[in-house]
Amino acid sequence: MSDRSVLTRCPTFAAGAALAVVLLPLQTQQQHAVAIRARAMVDVDGGRLIQQATVLIRGDRIIAAGATADVHVPADASRMDLPATTLLPGLIDAHVHLTLGGEAAANARATLAAGFTTVQDLGAAAYANVILRDAIKAGRTEGPRVIASGPWLGVSGGTCDFNGIGVRGVDAFRGRVREDVKRGADLIKVCVSGWLADAVQHPANYEISDDELTAAIEEAHRLGRRVAVHALSEAGIAVAVRLGADLVVHAGFPTADTVTLMKERRVQQLPTLFSLSPPNGKHVAALRTHMQGAVAAGLPVAFGTDAGVIPHGANAREFEYLAAIGLDPASALRAATVSAARAVGMPTELGALAAGRLADVIGVEGNPLEDLRTLQQVTFVMKGGKVVRGGGSMQQRQ
Numbered sequence: 001m002s003d004r005s006v007l008t009r010c011p012t013f014a015a016g017a018a019l020a021v022v023l024l025p026l027q028t029q030q031q032h033a034v035a036i037r038a039r040a041m042v043d044v045d046g047g048r049l050i051q052q053a054t055v056l057i058r059g060d061r062i063i064a065a066g067a068t069a070d071v072h073v074p075a076d077a078s079r080m081d082l083p084a085t086t087l088l089p090g091l092i093d094a095h096v097h098l099t100l101g102g103e104a105a106a107n108a109r110a111t112l113a114a115g116f117t118t119v120q121d122l123g124a125a126a127y128a129n130v131i132l133r134d135a136i137k138a139g140r141t142e143g144p145r146v147i148a149s150g151p152w153l154g155v156s157g158g159t160c161d162f163n164g165i166g167v168r169g170v171d172a173f174r175g176r177v178r179e180d181v182k183r184g185a186d187l188i189k190v191c192v193s194g195w196l197a198d199a200v201q202h203p204a205n206y207e208i209s210d211d212e213l214t215a216a217i218e219e220a221h222r223l224g225r226r227v228a229v230h231a232l233s234e235a236g237i238a239v240a241v242r243l244g245a246d247l248v249v250h251a252g253f254p255t256a257d258t259v260t261l262m263k264e265r266r267v268q269q270l271p272t273l274f275s276l277s278p279p280n281g282k283h284v285a286a287l288r289t290h291m292q293g294a295v296a297a298g299l300p301v302a303f304g305t306d307a308g309v310i311p312h313g314a315n316a317r318e319f320e321y322l323a324a325i326g327l328d329p330a331s332a333l334r335a336a337t338v339s340a341a342r343a344v345g346m347p348t349e350l351g352a353l354a355a356g357r358l359a360d361v362i363g364v365e366g367n368p369l370e371d372l373r374t375l376q377q378v379t380f381v382m383k384g385g386k387v388v389r390g391g392g393s394m395q396q397r398q
């Protein structure tokens with residue numbers, strides 16, 4: 001990139017010699033590569049560890065990653081050595097509420113420090129998640145990359161009718177989707193059923209009409225937005241999947257036929273089992289048993305916690321619960337990386353340490369493929385090429 005191109009792409013600045021002097025160091029910085037050398041890295045797609053690994057970054061992108069012997073590091077690259085660390089892609093939680101359960105800015109910081117470099121925020125009052133997303137994007141607040149739904153959309157008197165935000169009727173559902181998109185929502189969150197006890201006691205129940213749900217999904221898709229549904233009951237999940245929902249955001253009771261349809265349509269389920277499993281919780285065992293069966297039948301699973309219900313920053317505890325429904329460590333890691341990248345609508349940008357992806361890189365001091373609990377003690381976090389935790393000092397080469 002020449003300095004001329006930088007200048008011509010900044011219409012607020014008149015091209016001039018004095019400005020070029022100001023812009024050049026920044027431009028040089030952007031061009032500068034950083035090589036992170038680590039004890040190992042996780043190839044999440046292959047489910048294997050690569051010993052003695054290097055991840056090469058320029059700007060906010062990964063330009064190469066793999067065994068150190070295979071990665072050509074330019075002579076002028078800065079070098080960061082993490083000899084005790086295993087690198088992996090930044091973790092992704094596809095179901096959080098950063099504005100619930102504490103102060104939003106603190107929640108965002110705790111989440112990022114825990115190695116979750118991207119989250120999908122599925123519900124906030126007054127578009128607070130959209131506002132937080134933009135503040136983080138603009139660098140005014142530190143936190144993970146946020147994909148935000150705006151408020152919850154559901155029927156009056158239903159599960160997600162907080163302070164009277166529920167609506168009734170096909171026109172109202174269409175109208176709210178249009179309003180949410182206009183206000184900046186990246187996707188739409190629709191509430192279809194009640195919670196766990198209701199799903200166990202009344203498997204055939206759900207609270208929205210088929211026409212209302214169809215209206216919401218059609219309008220969202222027409223506007224290029226995905227739809228995540230809160231649905232736990234057998235009938236609630238079935239109708240949501242049949243009518244075209246993209247994500248089911250809690251564990252629940254999909255039938256064998258529904259699981260088959262979810263596989264065909266690549267509809268992912270985000271179990272949120274940690275948040276659904278209070279100690280001595282009444283229906284937890286039944287839920288876990290059902291989810292074990294669904295996972296064994298090939299249910300597409302992506303990582304989501306409903307953080308805000310569980311403490312922000314404790315997101316990685318969910319891995320234990322995924323293991324308990326039958327995901328081996330490699331599958332659990334894929335749920336929080338490649339699969340979650342798709343669940344947040346960024347399948348080619350996130351989820352792997354690979355050339356061209358955004359430089360979201362985290363590190364732990366053990367092997368997560370042997371012990372998922374290592375993911376609860378993240379020691380290094382880089383988001384979009386910027387180190388936000390750990391990393392020691394960087395050596396600059398001339």
Ligand SMILES: [Zn+2]
Binds near residue numbers: 095096097122123306
């Ligand atoms: Zn939620």
